[in-house]
Amino acid sequence: xxxxxxxxxxxxxxxxxxxxxxxxxxxxxxxxxxxxxxxxxxxxxxxxxxxxxxxxxxxxxxxxxxxxxxxxxxxxxxxxxxxxxxxxxxxxxxxxxxxxxxxxxxxxxxxxxxxxxxxxxxxxxxxxxxxxxxxxxxxxxxxxxxxxxxxxxxxxxxxxxxxxxxxxxxxxxxxxxxxxxxxxxxxxxxxxxxxxxxxxxxxxxxxxxxxxxxxxxxxxxxxxxxxxxxxxxxxxxxxxxxxxxxxxxxxxxxxxxxxxxxxxxxxxxxxxxxxxxxxxxxxxxxxxxxxxxxxxxxxxxxxxxxxxxxxxxxxxxxxxxxxxxxxxxxxxxxxxxxxxxxxxxxxxxxxxxxxxxxxxxxxxxxxxxxxxxxxxx
Amino acid sequence: xxxxxxxxxxxxxxxxxxxxxxxxxxxxxxxxxxxxxxxxxxxxxxxxxxxxxxxxxxxxxxxxxxxxxxxxxxxxxxxxxxxxxxxxxxxxxxxxxxxx
Numbered sequence: 001x002x003x004x005x006x007x008x009x010x011x012x013x014x015x016x017x018x019x020x021x022x023x024x025x026x027x028x029x030x031x032x033x034x035x036x037x038x039x040x041x042x043x044x045x046x047x048x049x050x051x052x053x054x055x056x057x058x059x060x061x062x063x064x065x066x067x068x069x070x071x072x073x074x075x076x077x078x079x080x081x082x083x084x085x086x087x088x089x090x091x092x093x094x095x096x097x098x099x100x101x102x103x104x105x106x107x108x109x110x111x112x113x114x115x116x117x118x119x120x121x122x123x124x125x126x127x128x129x130x131x132x133x134x135x136x137x138x139x140x141x142x143x144x145x146x147x148x149x150x151x152x153x154x155x156x157x158x159x160x161x162x163x164x165x166x167x168x169x170x171x172x173x174x175x176x177x178x179x180x181x182x183x184x185x186x187x188x189x190x191x192x193x194x195x196x197x198x199x200x201x202x203x204x205x206x207x208x209x210x211x212x213x214x215x216x217x218x219x220x221x222x223x224x225x226x227x228x229x230x231x232x233x234x235x236x237x238x239x240x241x242x243x244x245x246x247x248x249x250x251x252x253x254x255x256x257x258x259x260x261x262x263x264x265x266x267x268x269x270x271x272x273x274x275x276x277x278x279x280x281x282x283x284x285x286x287x288x289x290x291x292x293x294x295x296x297x298x299x300x301x302x303x304x305x306x307x308x309x310x311x312x313x314x315x316x317x318x319x320x321x322x323x324x325x326x327x328x329x330x331x332x333x334x335x336x337x338x339x340x341x342x343x344x345x346x347x348x349x350x351x352x353x354x355x356x357x358x359x360x361x362x363x364x365x366x367x368x369x370x371x372x373x374x375x376x377x
Numbered sequence: 378x379x380x381x382x383x384x385x386x387x388x389x390x391x392x393x394x395x396x397x398x399x400x401x402x403x404x405x406x407x408x409x410x411x412x413x414x415x416x417x418x419x420x421x422x423x424x425x426x427x428x429x430x431x432x433x434x435x436x437x438x439x440x441x442x443x444x445x446x447x448x449x450x451x452x453x454x455x456x457x458x459x460x461x462x463x464x465x466x467x468x469x470x471x472x473x474x475x476x477x
Binding site: 036037040045048049051052055067068229230231232233238240241242243 | 405406407408411412415426427428434438439458
């Protein structure tokens with residue numbers, strides 16, 4: 001008998017993808033597979049129209065008044081590198097949270113930024129007073145919207161409001177929240193916000209977005225330069241958006257997929273569904289002896305990521321058991337966020353992370369709880 | 378009489394090309410050209426995206442061709458990133474207006 005597979009790693013990437021994504025990718029690759037902003041023929045303009053609509057729909061969903069400030073990238077990590085390396089130099093003072101992913105911490109270490117980690121409590125709750133106390137003299141605050149380990153949401157609007165008073169740039173890593181949590185970029189006063197298309201938005205991997213404020217777009221240096229299909233009679237990178245930050249051929253099949261996914265996400269109650277799953281998981285896992293639920297105790301203030309630390313058993317053994325015996329796919333270990341695990345008291349053993357998605361069924365969640373119970377026997 | 382059709386045509390009958398005069402609008406970016414094309418469509422004006430004539434610019438960008446005279450001075454259709462509007466006859470381009 002074929003073993004049934006239960007995918008509980010949607011925080012790494014969504015699966016299945018949103019309805020329409022496969023068809024949109026296939027359409028591009030089989031019917032319209034030409035480049036954009038290069039050739040001057042009708043099929044290229046058809047592809048250009050899709051890119052244009054993708055930029056507009058993204059701007060609409062994330063509260064960006066001018067779609068020029070939506071930059072397509074190769075993913076969230078690329079977008080974060082663009083904002084960090086384009087803005088900051090060695091020795092610049094930067095504030096980060098204690099929950100940051102290596103997508104943020106490794107670029108900061110690479111450029112030798114002088115970063116301060118704002119304190120969080122053992123559930124990942126951001127210490128706003130500590131943030132305020134260290135804000136003066138900072139050039140930027142780089143903050144994840146929600147932890148990829150425990151799901152705790154950070155107060156990004158309040159941080160932005162405070163940072164603006166000091167003229168500090170506010171850069172947000174929304175990899176874990178885009179497509180699920182409401183984000184109003186311009187109204188919140190953010191300067192940069194990075195996310196991938198393939199997680200909460202349920203599009204295809206290989207595409208991300210960087211949203212920019214007007215003031216940061218002007219001063220940010222492009223990380224990549226090259227052909228844009230515009231002002232091609234010069235060897236200088238165009239100063240205007242989005243071309244300034246979009247050299248090279250974009251991920252066109254990914255943008256077709258994003259268009260389909262944005263349509264799907266905007267018409268379906270994604271957050272409600274995932275948070276109902278999360279409540280079910282938290283209730284079920286909390287009732288089991290032999291493990292510790294990491295992060296906040298309820299769904300209040302968190303995303304649909306549920307991490308547990310098995311007290312007497314190895315977390316990797318747990319993940320292996322769940323997969324080999326029940327086909328349940330989870331993510332164990334450090335989740336590329338060592339500082340988060342130190343903050344949550346789960347370093348170096350890590351956690352086993354469960355993350356349901358829009359297509360996860362109640363029956364699958366029940367199997368997860370049953371399987372974890374069996375492992376603990 | 379000038380016939381505004383906005384296209385270089387090929388006559389199968391005479392097996393030769395002929396050109397009909399059109400307006401073209403150039404932009405700073407491909408994105409701005411796409412936006413203007415959408416604005417024209419929304420306003421009920423026919424317009425076509427095409428490569429910028431080399432006589433107008435050595436950049437290999439995209440421009441918008443159209444033949445609707447009512448649109449020529451309607452700046453809202455073109456957006457802030459329009460560079461200029463030209464009257465183009467296939468041999469040369471006469472500047473109608475520039476966005477300074």
